[in-house]
Amino acid sequence: xxxxxxxxxxxxxWEWREEPDAAALWVIDASCxxxxxxxxxxxxxxxxxxxxxxxxxxHFPAQAVQGGWTFLKVPLQMDKVFGWIDxxxxxxxxxxxxxxAPEQPVRLKVWxxxxxxxxxxxxxxxxxELAAACGQMLAKPCSYPDLRLxxxxxxxxxxxxxxxxxxxGILTMEPKIASRVSGQVRPNEAPxxxxxxxxxxxxxxxxxxxxxxx
Amino acid sequence: xxxxxxxxxxxxxxxxxxVGPFGVGKTTALRAISDVPVVNTDVDSAEAVGHxxxxxxxxxxxxxxxxxxxxxxxxGKVVALIGVPGQDRFDxxxxxxxxxxSAIVLWIYGDRxxxxxECRKWLQALAQRKAVARLAVAVTxxxxxxxxxxxxxxxxxxxxxxPLAPVLSADPREPADVLQAVTMALVTPYTALQA
Numbered sequence: 088x089x090x091x092x093x094x095x096x097x098x099x100x101w102e103w104r105e106e107p108d109a110a111a112l113w114v115i116d117a118s119c120x121x122x123x124x125x126x127x128x129x130x131x132x133x134x135x136x137x138x139x140x141x142x143x144x145x146h147f148p149a150q151a152v153q154g155g156w157t158f159l160k161v162p163l164q165m166d167k168v169f170g171w172i173d174x175x176x177x178x179x180x181x182x183x184x185x186x187x188a189p190e191q192p193v194r195l196k197v198w199x200x201x202x203x204x205x206x207x208x209x210x211x212x213x214x215x216e217l218a219a220a221c222g223q224m225l226a227k228p229c230s231y232p233d234l235r236l237x238x239x240x241x242x243x244x245x246x247x248x249x250x251x252x253x254x255x256g257i258l259t260m261e262p263k264i265a266s267r268v269s270g271q272v273r274p275n276e277a278p279x280x281x282x283x284x285x286x287x288x289x290x291x292x293x294x295x296x297x298x299x300x301x
Numbered sequence: 302x303x304x305x306x307x308x309x310x311x312x313x314x315x316x317x318x319x320v321g322p323f324g325v326g327k328t329t330a331l332r333a334i335s336d337v338p339v340v341n342t343d344v345d346s347a348e349a350v351g352h353x354x355x356x357x358x359x360x361x362x363x364x365x366x367x368x369x370x371x372x373x374x375x376x377g378k379v380v381a382l383i384g385v386p387g388q389d390r391f392d393x394x395x396x397x398x399x400x401x402x403s404a405i406v407l408w409i410y411g412d413r414x415x416x417x418x419e420c421r422k423w424l425q426a427l428a429q430r431k432a433v434a435r436l437a438v439a440v441t442x443x444x445x446x447x448x449x450x451x452x453x454x455x456x457x458x459x460x461x462x463x464p465l466a467p468v469l470s471a472d473p474r475e476p477a478d479v480l481q482a483v484t485m486a487l488v489t490p491y492t493a494l495q496a
Contacts, residue, residue: 197464198468200448200449200452200470201469201481202471202481205481217481221485222484225489225490226488289404289488292315292380293484296480296483300480
């Protein structure tokens with residue numbers, strides 16, 4: 088809990104996964120384990136191919152201090168935890184927490200450097216979704232909720248990209264869509280995914296690729 | 302006995318083309334995303350042996366015809382993925398393939414001094430064939446810490462031909478990178494094309 092709270096105080100956004108295979112970094116709370124038990128635990132993780140992450144422990148077994156594990160001693164100290172974060176994510180794209188979703192639709196003036204966010208994507212589908220969302224924002228104003236619906240495998244990347252684009256001045260806020268301002272949308276109506284701005288051959292192929300790789 | 306199906310007409314609905322200088326990774330990119338084994342026309346290259354300094358990967362072959370892969374969809378439709386030879390002497394093939402491609406990814410080295418010259422040559426070739434409107438420029442092998450500088454330099458050049466054309470750094474070995482480049486080429490608005 089203390090570790091999670093400290094992470095929450097950092098400006099980066101964290102997503103916790105219950106499935107070990109879905110996580111980029113592992114956190115092992117070994118604060119209640121004896122050194123021998125911790126050594127055994129780490130050996131087991133290493134056999135499974137997982138030895139990248141942080142171990143919270145009161146004692147560090149000398150034979151286990153190797154590989155990709157970082158050991159943080161409990162009780163935790165904020166500067167040590169933040170130092171570890173900065174070491175692990177030196178080129179994190181943006182202070183994601185700085186992004187505040189606007190009520191107005193947003194539009195891109197030029198292409199952002201999309202590949203900068205590939206580390207935040209969920210596979211091939213995320214890569215296609217993020218590029219397609221940018222294409223939509225270049226072609227017409229898009230609402231933030233619609234963009235999120237169009238990017239289920241690239242949500243973190245989308246937020247990071249929008250925050251960057253806003254900072255760089257290549258994201259503009261457009262006037263609200265008239266029908267929504269005047270309340271013509273029924274309150275219980277579910278938002279629909281953003282449709283491609285044209286039915287051209289290019290967008291048709293993107294739609295098919297999304298079906299293929301999702 | 303297996304029954305052969307009869308196919309009348311053309312199943313290829315659209316095509317995506319990869320272009321760029323010799324050895325940049327067009328064939329590799331094609332292999333990364335094709336649903337079928339890539340039909341390959343690589344042969345030993347005297348050019349590569351003579352200019353090994355240009356080939357940090359040690360590549361000693363080159364594509365002499367074209368590379369061909371496919372995306373196959375459940376409804377039977379096929380999208381052709383084509384790697385176009387990089388050398389000037391194959392420009393007749395560019396004439397045949399580029400104008401009819403739905404998306405074109407131009408692969409450019411990010412770690413060579415003449416990157417901008419190389420890029421300009423390709424952009425001019427694409428512009429002559431009315432093919433810049435469907436373009437994404439993928440820069441490979443960008444040195445660590447120089448990504449912004451290299452991409453900005455290429456972007457500044459590309460905007461002279463197409464103000465909205467996307468420029469990204471990409472690894473042709475990574476399917477997600479290659480798919481991203483293709484998607485960007487497909488979705489960039491056409492209306493922004495300069496006269």
